[in-house]
Amino acid sequence: MNLAASTKISAIIKANPAAIEAIASISAHFAKLRNPLLRKILASRVSIADAARIGGCQIEDFYRKLAPLGFTMAATAAPEPTPVAVAAKPEFLQQLPIEKITTLDVRESIAAGQDPFRLIMDAVTTLDLTQALLLVNTFEPTPLLTILRKKGFLHFVENLGLELVHTYFWRENAAAPVSGEALTASSESFDALLAAYAGKVRRVDVRHLEMPQPMVTILCELEKLPADAGLYVLHKRVPQYLLPQLQERGFAISIKEAGPGEVYLFIYRK
16 A cells, blocks of 8 residues: 555555554554544544644654555655644634633543533533633544534644643634534434334444443444445434544434433434
8 A cells, every 4th residue: 555644544554454553653642543432533534644743753754664564655645745743822822811711621531431522512612702612632632623623613732741632622703603413413203214224224232332332333333234224223322423423434313312321323324
């Protein structure tokens, strides 16, 4: 496989899973690739150039580590510049009074296996044009940056240590109002979909699994799902991080909340 600065980390790992350890050896920042959930979330969104910026290393470091695994450098890779290491803190944040910054520390939630996506979305929704959200985490939330950028939020990331990353979000001027609704949940009737796919429904129960196994299990099941079939999932909660992943993969989802701690999902191809 030929590598370029724009090559996604997920493509490299797919071509040779041994690349996980090779990349992890470049920088301690990349040790998170060993976590299946974080690998699923981050690897598909992060290119070699992105990773070099996050890890504070050079693109050439990736070529050097991956070459022994059979990877080669594409002819177009050489001219691509090394990304700028650190951007200056935006003036908006420099001048923002401390009382205008809402801090949300999600480290304990993630360590406890909880999905903080809804907490973050609820927090940014309350921001007006004079406020910012400070998200405290252990890694750069790359997929979240993309999601919120599409909703009219700017961001600034400060890597303050191997396990401490501050990410600021604030509304772009004249940004469109942010919706607090779930991302892509289908409005189609859950029961009607089950009936329509009768005889072609696969079922998986992830209620007993700890984070990140529910999301990993669902994505693995979808990779094996026949084109004309649907996946019926028994879950404990609406998996907010899963929704954009489904959208990217061309799936739709219908959600039925059966009661406290019990949610039914039906996932099918659009």
